[in-house]
Amino acid sequence: MELAELRAMLREVVVKACELTSFLQASLLKDEVLSKGDFSPVTVADFACQALITLLLDQRYPLPMVGEEDAKALRENAALAGKVHGHVAKFLPGVTLEEVLDALDRGRHEGGLGTFWVLDPIDGTKGFLRKAQYAICLCLVKDGDILVSALGCPNLPVSFADPESPIGCVFHAAKGLGCVQLNLHDGAEHAVRVDALRGADATYVESYESAHSSHSQHAQIAERLKLGPPRRMDSQCKFGVLARGEASLYLRLSDRDQSIWDIAPGAMVVQEAGGQVTDVRGRPLSFSAGRTVGVPALFASNGMMHEEVLKAIAGMDS
Ligand SMILES: Nc1ncnc2c1ncn2[C@@H]1O[C@H](COP(=O)(O)O)[C@@H](OP(=O)(O)O)[C@H]1O
Ligand SMILES: [Mg+2]
Ligand SMILES: [Mg+2]
Ligand SMILES: [Mg+2]
Numbered sequence: 001m002e003l004a005e006l007r008a009m010l011r012e013v014v015v016k017a018c019e020l021t022s023f024l025q026a027s028l029l030k031d032e033v034l035s036k037g038d039f040s041p042v043t044v045a046d047f048a049c050q051a052l053i054t055l056l057l058d059q060r061y062p063l064p065m066v067g068e069e070d071a072k073a074l075r076e077n078a079a080l081a082g083k084v085h086g087h088v089a090k091f092l093p094g095v096t097l098e099e100v101l102d103a104l105d106r107g108r109h110e111g112g113l114g115t116f117w118v119l120d121p122i123d124g125t126k127g128f129l130r131k132a133q134y135a136i137c138l139c140l141v142k143d144g145d146i147l148v149s150a151l152g153c154p155n156l157p158v159s160f161a162d163p164e165s166p167i168g169c170v171f172h173a174a175k176g177l178g179c180v181q182l183n184l185h186d187g188a189e190h191a192v193r194v195d196a197l198r199g200a201d202a203t204y205v206e207s208y209e210s211a212h213s214s215h216s217q218h219a220q221i222a223e224r225l226k227l228g229p230p231r232r233m234d235s236q237c238k239f240g241v242l243a244r245g246e247a248s249l250y251l252r253l254s255d256r257d258q259s260i261w262d263i264a265p266g267a268m269v270v271q272e273a274g275g276q277v278t279d280v281r282g283r284p285l286s287f288s289a290g291r292t293v294g295v296p297a298l299f300a301s302n303g304m305m306h307e308e309v310l311k312a313i314a315g316m317d318s
Contacts, residue, residue: 001061006148007174010138011182013056014152014170016091017121017136018184020052021045022154022168024087025128032083033129034073041125047074047104048087049121049136054103055092057117063140064116066291067107068261074101111260111290115142118287120236120261126209127234131155133208135235137265144288148174149268153237158183160246171240173272179243194275194302195245200226202248202305205238213297217316218251224312225305239266242300243273249305253280253297253313260287267300276303280313 001009024045032044050069057063074081085097109116118141124134136152150172157165158181168184171192182189197203204227207213218230231247238250250270252258264287267277277300278284285293301309 003148003174003177006061006140007150007172007177009060010140010148010150011170011172013053013060014136014138014150014172015182015184016056017049017053018152018154018168018170020087020091021049021122021128021134021136024048025131025154028129032080034077034080041129042069042073043122043125043128044080044083044087045128046122046125047071047080047084050107050119051084051088051100051103052091053119053121053136053138054106055088055095055099058103064109064114065107065119066109066111066116066260067104067119067121068259069104069121070108071101071104074104111141111287113143113288115140117141118261118264120265123262124235124237130234133234133237135237135240135266137236137261139265139268141260141264141287144286146175146264146268146287148172149265151236151240151265151269153235153240154184156237156240158185160241169240171243171269173269175272177272179269179273181240181244192244192273194243194270194273195248196302196304197248198305198308200228202302203228204230204249204251205241205247206230206232206251207238208232208234213252213254217253220316221251221309221312224315225308236262236266239270239300242275242302243269245302248302249309250300252299255296257292257294257296258298259292263293263298270300274303276301276306278306280310282306282310
């Protein structure tokens with residue numbers, strides 16, 4: 001498949017997944033949320049979305065899958081497994097429970113070199129539970145390079161500039177072909193590009209959850225660069241907001257090695273919109289090290305201000 005064709009396929013799959021998760025966010029029940037080993041939440045929607053996307057890709061372009069979720073918890077909880085199966089079957093009539101569980105378990109691929117899908121079915125599960133922002137994040141990685149990517153952002157306003165803005169967009173990108181925003185309410189598409197701001201005109205985004213990255217270190221950098229206050233939001237929607245020029249910088253200084261599904265799809269969207277994504281020493285990220293990036297602290301910028309951010313980080317109190 002040509003890159004443009006792959007990208008259209010990804011867009012179609014992610015639009016379907018947005019439909020599924022929007023429905024599930026509105027109808028989610030307390031007993032449809034579990035706590036994982038690291039106390040992070042996972043919901044019926046995370047499982048259903050990963051299974052649906054894996055099965056749709058199997059029909060169109062089957063490859064190994066590096067996915068956040070697997071079927072372990074569902075194999076121990078028949079009631080929840082039945083619900084996940086029911087939701088997936090609405091999109092794929094005739095699919096069996098075992099096919100759904102198998103699809104989820106295939107998300108355990110180790111990554112590294114070679115060609116595979118990377119999927120975070122719901123990034124920002126905490127935001128999803130708060131009825132705030134979350135993103136469906138999917139990309140294709142070949143020997144550490146990302147070829148195509150799509151970020152589904154069902155709750156993201158189409159434009160922050162418009163207080164009446166409809167919500168729901170998908171950012172999609174292909175290597176060398178730029179980044180496009182699709183608006184879910186009317187199907188309109190337009191190319192997006194990072195802004196060209198720096199210094200006091202520039203703004204930044206960071207996680208809503210203060211446990212996911214260091215808001216205080218971000219504030220130190222912002223003070224040095226004289227940036228305005230941050231916009232806080234969950235998920236890789238932050239990369240989308242940067243890609244369309246509604247923020248100039250996304251800071252993610254954490255002390256935990258990042259999972260590739262938390263970074264790769266969003267990083268591609270920003271790079272194809274003209275921005276830059278590196279670790280805090282300015283080294284580009286590679287996605288061939290396995291299921292994690294091997295980097296805990298990173299940032300994405302409009303490119304224009306990348307050097308000054310690197311200098312501010314180098315001069316920071318540790
Ligand atoms: N202590 C921590 N440090 C860094 N990242 C963390 C973290 N705890 C959770 N995360 C990751 O942060 C992601 C959400 O990012 P954000 O803060 O930008 O919304 C989560 O993705 P999931 O919600 O897919 O599990 C999770 O993988
Ligand atoms: Mg999670
Ligand atoms: Mg995530
Ligand atoms: Mg997730």
